[in-house]
Amino acid sequence: MSTRARQKPAASELKQERAIRTRALILDAAARAFADKGYPATTILDVAELMGATKGAVYFHFANKNALAAAVTEEFYARLRADAQQVQEQGLAPATAIRELLTRTGAMFRDDQVIRAGARLQIERSLIDADLPVPFVGYTETVTGLLRAAGAEGALPAGSDPEVLGRVLVSAFFGAQHMSWVMNDRADMAERVEEILATVLPGGAAA
Ligand code: LUB
Numbered sequence: 001m002s003t004r005a006r007q008k009p010a011a012s013e014l015k016q017e018r019a020i021r022t023r024a025l026i027l028d029a030a031a032r033a034f035a036d037k038g039y040p041a042t043t044i045l046d047v048a049e050l051m052g053a054t055k056g057a058v059y060f061h062f063a064n065k066n067a068l069a070a071a072v073t074e075e076f077y078a079r080l081r082a083d084a085q086q087v088q089e090q091g092l093a094p095a096t097a098i099r100e101l102l103t104r105t106g107a108m109f110r111d112d113q114v115i116r117a118g119a120r121l122q123i124e125r126s127l128i129d130a131d132l133p134v135p136f137v138g139y140t141e142t143v144t145g146l147l148r149a150a151g152a153e154g155a156l157p158a159g160s161d162p163e164v165l166g167r168v169l170v171s172a173f174f175g176a177q178h179m180s181w182v183m184n185d186r187a188d189m190a191e192r193v194e195e196i197l198a199t200v201l202p203g204g205a206a207a
Pocket of ligand 1: 135
């Protein structure tokens with residue numbers, strides 16, 4: 001191994017790593033605040049205090065609260081896309097992949113602060129001065145794509161319309177996660193998703 005390879009990382013590399021770590025900590029703290037208090041009531045001081053830092057440290061990475069909300073929302077969609085990608089890489093039959101995807105998404109809505117924050121920020125989107133993605137489009141396209149593949153395999157009832165079934169599934173999921181959040185902080189999310197799969201998909205949840 002060359003002597004270069006054994007040397008400590010340059011100071012600039014350490015500084016960059018520290019900045020990346022701090023930005024991730026800020027996003028997590030902001031997600032907690034947005035998820036729990038909502039966008040209007042959250043302050044930059046809240047975020048700083050949640051991560052044990054100064055307001056200056058937050059402002060070094062994010063110009064204002066709008067920028068923080070935009071970054072949390074971007075991470076929200078990145079996590080939804082990454083999870084959908086992981087499901088699709090499992091090589092499951094499309095009808096099984098749909099069930100797996102919705103079950104995992106339900107668990108993320110219950111357990112992942114960034115997901116919980118992203119869902120609330122999109123509800124409060126009219127209060128946020130940032131270009132947030134149009135909600136539901138990406139997720140609905142993913143589910144509808146899997147439904148089309150299921151239909152092509154004969155796993156849907158004859159005459160089923162994947163576009164309609166996709167909108168119904170996503171609408172039911174979004175409504176159920178919202179009701180579950182309001183009524184019990186999403187504690188019963190797994191049961192709510194199970195009911196949707198059993199009711200909306202042919203052959204029920206376990207097919
Ligand atoms: C996901 C939300 C909340 C859809 O935009 C989106 O895809 C979503 C935005 O409000 O959940 C998952 C049902």
